[in-house]
Amino acid sequence: xxxxxxxxxxxxxxxxxxxxxxxxxxxxxxxxxxxxxxxxxxxxxxxxxxxxxxxxxxxxxxxxxxxxxxxxxxxxxxxxxxxxxxxxxxxxxxxxxxxxxxxxxxxxxxxxxxxxxxxxxxxxxxxxxxx
Numbered sequence: 740x741x742x743x744x745x746x747x748x749x750x751x752x753x754x755x756x757x758x759x760x761x762x763x764x765x766x767x768x769x770x771x772x773x774x775x776x777x778x779x780x781x782x783x784x785x786x787x788x789x790x791x792x793x794x795x796x797x798x799x800x801x802x803x804x805x806x807x808x809x810x811x812x813x814x815x816x817x818x819x820x821x822x823x824x825x826x827x828x829x830x831x832x833x834x835x836x837x838x839x840x841x842x843x844x845x846x847x848x849x850x851x852x853x854x855x856x857x858x859x860x861x862x863x864x865x866x867x868x869x870x
Contacts, residue, residue, distance in 0.1 A: 749781065749793040750809070754801075754854050757794035759828075763853050764792050766827045767811065801855050809858040810847070817862035821848050824860065828853045843868025 754760045758772075761780035765772045770789070773781045778796035783789070792809075813820040825831055830851040837844035846865035850858055 747790055749791040750807075751793045751795060752856065753797040754794055754856075755796065756854065757796045759853055760794045761792075763828050764794075767824055767829070805857045808856070811858065811860045812863060812866065813860070814863050817846070817848060817860060817865055820860050820862070821850065824850060829858075832857070 752760060757778050757780050761772045761782050764770065765782045768782065768784075768789070770782045770791075771785045773783065775781055775793075780794045781791050782794070783791035811820070821831060832849040832851060834846065834848050836846045844867060845861060847859045847861040850860060852858060
């Protein structure tokens with residue numbers, strides 16, 4: 740086993756309206772929002788168990804597809820979770836499914852957060868091969 744002296748602090752998201760983004764993601768994940776600096780908000784697990792997201796204001800709008808995105812998983816219905824997230828401010832893009840020829844075919848829903856950042860939603864019942 741390799742020992743490392745570093746751990747993931749947060750995934751930082753540049754955005755135009757960091758408070759709105761933080762509030763959306765806090766609602767999506769049942770996390771809490773904390774203001775650290777002007778126009779900077781941390782969204783973290785109130786139990787301290789999960790990682791955090793950090794939203795910072797930038798002047799330029801999002802351009803192009805994300806190179807990194809968040810995947811959410813529910814133990815319930817993927818469709819019900821998608822409906823809940825749409826009500827919270829997300830946009831449904833499409834449902835995708837791997838070909839059955841894949842070793843571990845999955846089904847997931849591609850969505851956009853309030854600023855157009857892509858993220859995916861799946862269910863434990865539609866995933867295979869994850870550890």
